[in-house]
Amino acid sequence: MFVAATVGVLASMSLAMTRALMGPTVYDRVLAVNTFGTKTVLLISALGFLTERPEFLDLAIVYALINFIGTIAVLKFFEYRDLGWTRPPEAGSE
Amino acid sequence: MVEFVDIALLVLLGITAFSILRQKNLFAAVMMAGIYSLLSAGLFVVMDAVDVAFTEAAVGAGISTILMLGTLALVGHSEHQPQHRPILPLFVVILTGAVLVYGTLDIPQFGDASNPAHHHVAPHYLEESEHEIGIPNVVTSVLASYRGYDTMGETTVIFAALVGVLLLLSLGPRPRRVVSNGQRISDTDSGKPVSEGGVEEAQEDTLQISPEEKTLGDTNG
Numbered sequence: 001m002f003v004a005a006t007v008g009v010l011a012s013m014s015l016a017m018t019r020a021l022m023g024p025t026v027y028d029r030v031l032a033v034n035t036f037g038t039k040t041v042l043l044i045s046a047l048g049f050l051t052e053r054p055e056f057l058d059l060a061i062v063y064a065l066i067n068f069i070g071t072i073a074v075l076k077f078f079e080y081r082d083l084g085w086t087r088p089p090e091a092g093s094e
Numbered sequence: 095m096v097e098f099v100d101i102a103l104l105v106l107l108g109i110t111a112f113s114i115l116r117q118k119n120l121f122a123a124v125m126m127a128g129i130y131s132l133l134s135a136g137l138f139v140v141m142d143a144v145d146v147a148f149t150e151a152a153v154g155a156g157i158s159t160i161l162m163l164g165t166l167a168l169v170g171h172s173e174h175q176p177q178h179r180p181i182l183p184l185f186v187v188i189l190t191g192a193v194l195v196y197g198t199l200d201i202p203q204f205g206d207a208s209n210p211a212h213h214h215v216a217p218h219y220l221e222e223s224e225h226e227i228g229i230p231n232v233v234t235s236v237l238a239s240y241r242g243y244d245t246m247g248e249t250t251v252i253f254a255a256l257v258g259v260l261l262l263l264s265l266g267p268r269p270r271r272v273v274s275n276g277q278r279i280s281d282t283d284s285g286k287p288v289s290e291g292g293v294e295e296a297q298e299d300t301l302q303i304s305p306e307e308k309t310l311g312d313t314n315g
Contacts, residue, residue, distance in 0.1 A: 003095055006095070006099060010099065010102045010103075013106060014102075014106060017106055017109065017110070017129065020122075020125060020126060020129060021109075021113050021126075023122065026121050026122075026125075029121070029122055029125040029126075030125065032125070032129075033125045033128045033129055033132075036128075036129050036132055037128075037132055037155065040132045040133075040135060040136055040151075043099075043136055043139075044136065044139050047096075047099065047139060047140065050095060050096075051096065056139065056144060059139070059144055059147070059148060062148065063135075063148075063151055066151055066152055066155065066156045067155070069156065070128070070155060070156045070159060070160070073156075073159075073160045073163075074159065074160070074163060077160070077163045077164070077167070
């Protein structure tokens, strides 16, 4: 069962990769990278059960957190054109 | 099964690397670099190097993507046409890669229990570290105590690099100058915020550099 799960995750990884390759807009790529991060989390979890070492599950959870923060940072960059520490005053008044 | 996962991840890694090479839009290249880091993290997990995988995901996919985006805010979004053919650099890179691959031929077999790494000081660490250092986690006591000076040096290097990067990036972003389909649709040189519609269009992949930026880039390069 975990073999099927791993194969499925790898297949959806390649689908997300296709979207990241093709674009066409920046948002497609951001979403593709975010999806890819989620697939990595799932792959680590599935691999942990596949190799009978489910202790990796902690690591997968921390990956999910990093992925979330990374996506927020990327989107913040697209909104403000920088990462906040030199934000001009007019950009903050959304 | 693990071999199959290895092969699948390596194929995806190769595709990502080539797409980064061919990509002219630097935003897309940064996004693909994030995918590359996530894939290598997956490979490290397959090889049981969980801590390395964790560092790769945090640094490669997290921090360096953000730092590269901050850099793109300074230097513009698309790659310039190279002025020369990169024959000599390509030769040097291929030669270095060949030497490195030659160097790996001497490396002991992966995961072999008779490897030198498992017989030098590792048994001592595993058996004695709890009495000698008093920390239950062996990796932590090796990192922070047995190899404390090494860790201090690494931290100093990383701190210096961080200060340098922050100094460079804190120069501030370039004024937003976006040209879409040949038409300039937003320009904050006048100090006015960009309207919502302008933002919508400005973030498509059709970002181009204005002639002004191009000349700046050429004089720098």
